[in-house]
Amino acid sequence: MKLYIKELREQYNMTQKDLADRLQVSFQTISKWENGVNLPDITHIPRLADVFGVSADVILGLEPMNPKADLRKYDGIDYWNENRELIKIWKALYWNEDYFEFLVRDVWKFDRPMDILDFGCGYGFLGRKFMPLLPKGSSYTGIELDEGQIKEAQDYFDQTAYSHQFIRQDIYTYEPVKKYDLVVALFLLSYMHHPEQLIQKMKESLRPGGMLLLIDANLEVEQAGYFSGLEKEENGMPRPDFIPVWEYEMSHQEQDYRMGTKLPYLLKKCGFQHIGARLSDQVTIYEPSDEEKGPMNDIFRYVYEHEDCYRGGMNYFMNRGAGLQKASEYMDYYEKTKDYFQSEDAIAVKTSGVYFVYATI
Numbered sequence: 001m002k003l004y005i006k007e008l009r010e011q012y013n014m015t016q017k018d019l020a021d022r023l024q025v026s027f028q029t030i031s032k033w034e035n036g037v038n039l040p041d042i043t044h045i046p047r048l049a050d051v052f053g054v055s056a057d058v059i060l061g062l063e064p065m066n067p068k069a070d071l072r073k074y075d076g077i078d079y080w081n082e083n084r085e086l087i088k089i090w091k092a093l094y095w096n097e098d099y100f101e102f103l104v105r106d107v108w109k110f111d112r113p114m115d116i117l118d119f120g121c122g123y124g125f126l127g128r129k130f131m132p133l134l135p136k137g138s139s140y141t142g143i144e145l146d147e148g149q150i151k152e153a154q155d156y157f158d159q160t161a162y163s164h165q166f167i168r169q170d171i172y173t174y175e176p177v178k179k180y181d182l183v184v185a186l187f188l189l190s191y192m193h194h195p196e197q198l199i200q201k202m203k204e205s206l207r208p209g210g211m212l213l214l215i216d217a218n219l220e221v222e223q224a225g226y227f228s229g230l231e232k233e234e235n236g237m238p239r240p241d242f243i244p245v246w247e248y249e250m251s252h253q254e255q256d257y258r259m260g261t262k263l264p265y266l267l268k269k270c271g272f273q274h275i276g277a278r279l280s281d282q283v284t285i286y287e288p289s290d291e292e293k294g295p296m297n298d299i300f301r302y303v304y305e306h307e308d309c310y311r312g313g314m315n316y317f318m319n320r321g322a323g324l325q326k327a328s329e330y331m332d333y334y335e336k337t338k339d340y341f342q343s344e345d346a347i348a349v350k351t352s353g354v355y356f357v358y359a360t361i
């Protein structure tokens with residue numbers, strides 16, 4: 001067992017000597033506590049709590065270290081700008097090319113040129129996928145606030161013959177003037193604090209008879225469709241229950257982990273008709289020995305190359321309501337998964353849990 005001393009000390013920019021002086025112990029003693037070699041005498045717990053201005057439960061890891069300190073602002077652009085590589089890696093796990101083509105050609109069957117408007121378009125991914133499949137004369141417009149991503153989208157489309165335009169604006173303050181045949185948003189609403197407000201704006205952007213298409217995941221569905229050999233009895237590593245963390249995120253307006261499944265309800269509430277929904281049929285079978293099936297490797301590389309990722313992960317979970325023990329359980333699971341995926345005979349199966357929800361006005 002290890003107490004949450006190093007993490008708190010670093011958060012307060014204190015050296016081991018600073019803390020040792022406050023508690024009148026040697027800095028070697030602090031080092032031993034932090035490394036789990038020794039535990040502090042019980043009389044030190046209230047003193048530690050006093051130095052850091054937290055409850056004894058925080059020192060013991062029973063309470064989150066600093067609630068909300070690390071809560072990400074997904075509703076906004078900074079996180080996405082900093083994690084552009086991750087957004088692209090995710091596509092390998094969540095985007096199903098042939099299923100999308102099937103929806104466009106056989107379900108939606110657009111038979112006339114379509115003017116598309118993409119809310120929170122990022123680097124224009126959805127436009128890149130739609131335009132080659134739509135009748136000639138179609139156009140793509142993206143609204144996005146992040147300058148870096150808009151530039152990437154613009155540079156890409158400038159190399160193509162497709163009619164395109166990018167509007168750099170906050171989607172909450174965007175005033176729909178022009179009308180479009182198809183309004184879309186990909187992996188957007190689960191992160192937005194006011195999804196209904198945005199759906200209303202999307203509705204106002206549609207021509208009569210136009211179609212709204214929202215694409216979002218449900219992490220519960222994704223998890224239910226996940227299995228790795230690590231979970232076999234002999235490996236003894238059952239998957240921890242992530243739902244309490246997601247519930248915490250949801251109640252703190254970080255992300256709504258069930259958004260994909262909720263979308264038809266939201267569309268009905270906002271006055272849409274002919275609501276339809278599809279669930280991506282993609283199942284990724286991951287075998288590390290197969291180079292083509294590397295997206296999981298990419299995710300782990302991205303996460304684990306991040307400096308101090310164990311501590312970052314612990315903070316992530318503890319700031320989302322997990323005590324020290326539960327947070328260690330989550331991180332142990334991740335570490336074991338990473339190690340398991342290094343082995344040649346590893347295998348994992350994963351659904352994407354991505355909903356395509358569409359409706360007309």
Ligand SMILES: C[S@@+](CC[C@H](N)C(=O)[O-])C[C@H]1O[C@@H](n2cnc3c(N)ncnc32)[C@H](O)[C@@H]1O
Nearest residue numbers: 076077080120121122125144145146170171186
């Ligand atoms: C999860 S990303 C999805 C991006 C893109 N649709 C895709 O799938 O590649 C969410 C996007 O919404 C953008 N965004 C977030 N809040 C925004 C706001 N208030 N106004 C405009 N864009 C916003 C972010 O910059 C980010 O590009």
